[in-house]
Amino acid sequence: MRIDVITIFPEYLEPLNVSLVGKARARGQLDVRIHNLRDWTHDRHNTVDDSPFGGGPGMVMKPEPWGEALDAVTAEAGEQLPVLVVPTPSGLPFTQELAVELSERPWLVFTPARYEGIDRRVIEEYGDRFDVREVSIGDYVLAGGEAPVLVIVEAVARLLPGVLGNAESHRDDSFAPGAMADLLEGPVYTKPPVWREREVPEVLLSGHHGKVARFRRDEAFRRTTANRPDLIERCDPAALDKLDRKL
Ligand SMILES: Nc1cc(-c2ccc3ccn(Cc4ccccc4)c3c2)n[nH]1
Numbered sequence: 698m699r700i701d702v703i704t705i706f707p708e709y710l711e712p713l714n715v716s717l718v719g720k721a722r723a724r725g726q727l728d729v730r731i732h733n734l735r736d737w738t739h740d741r742h743n744t745v746d747d748s749p750f751g752g753g754p755g756m757v758m759k760p761e762p763w764g765e766a767l768d769a770v771t772a773e774a775g776e777q778l779p780v781l782v783v784p785t786p787s788g789l790p791f792t793q794e795l796a797v798e799l800s801e802r803p804w805l806v807f808t809p810a811r812y813e814g815i816d817r818r819v820i821e822e823y824g825d826r827f828d829v830r831e832v833s834i835g836d837y838v839l840a841g842g843e844a845p846v847l848v849i850v851e852a853v854a855r856l857l858p859g860v861l862g863n864a865e866s867h868r869d870d871s872f873a874p875g876a877m878a879d880l881l882e883g884p885v886y887t888k889p890p891v892w893r894e895r896e897v898p899e900v901l902l903s904g905h906h907g908k909v910a911r912f913r914r915d916e917a918f919r920r921t922t923a924n925r926p927d928l929i930e931r932c933d934p935a936a937l938d939k940l941d942r943k944l
Pocket of ligand 1 (some may be wrong): 786834836
């Protein structure tokens with residue numbers, strides 16, 4: 698998979714050099730290219746923003762630098778067209794389902810903006826040619842799109858074949874379709890068996906796989922009911938029932 702990110706804060710994307718994504722890049726599983734939007738400005742101040750038509754607070758990112766940057770970055774798009782991922786507070790919710798869909802595409806181009814966003818005509822211009830996805834990572838307001846890019850890239854990269862080590866798996870992730878009937882993960886424990894007089898639940902030391910699975914399912918159900926009752930509503934009763942029968 699190829700990933701391009703166009704940003705006025707390239708240093709914000711440094712975390713893509715470390716950990717899971719950094720290792721995947723080093724192994725050649727991911728080709729990540731970070732571009733500075735200001736490389737496509739031509740004035741003395743490398744201007745990327747201007748005041749909004751119609752008035753109002755803040756500034757809007759000018760279309761010209763984005764147009765030149767996107768033309769340059771997508772120049773070699775032959776049959777393989779990229780998905781343009783535009784982080785925005787007003788986008789489609791980013792979900793595990795969308796992460797899975799994006800992980801199956803060969804090329805993602807991210808356009809994290811700042812200020813009040815990018816001149817709408819840029820989205821329209823490239824929406825005619827590419828698959829443009831405006832994506833929100835949650836119902837809270839950030840100051841720009843770089844943090845969402847880090848979130849989306851990590852969620853997508855960990856789904857790529859061979860990126861997660863054997864010891865880890867995304868099969869039973871929370872939100873992974875069908876995993877644990879879409880319940881949240883339950884609590885996890887490791888050695889020591891007693892820590893500050895706090896013991897690990899006995900069942901987890903029992904070696905009885907059926908009882909361990911039942912404990913984990915019950916804890917997942919309890920935690921989901923407490924924190925995300927909406928997910929219980931969404932749960933397919935048959936999947937829950939299947940889980941019961943499996944245990
Ligand atoms: N889930 C999510 C995404 C964002 C986000 C993404 C990109 C940008 C670019 C500029 N801003 C600032 C902004 C604040 C409010 C209204 C418009 C723009 C951004 C915010 N916030 N929250």
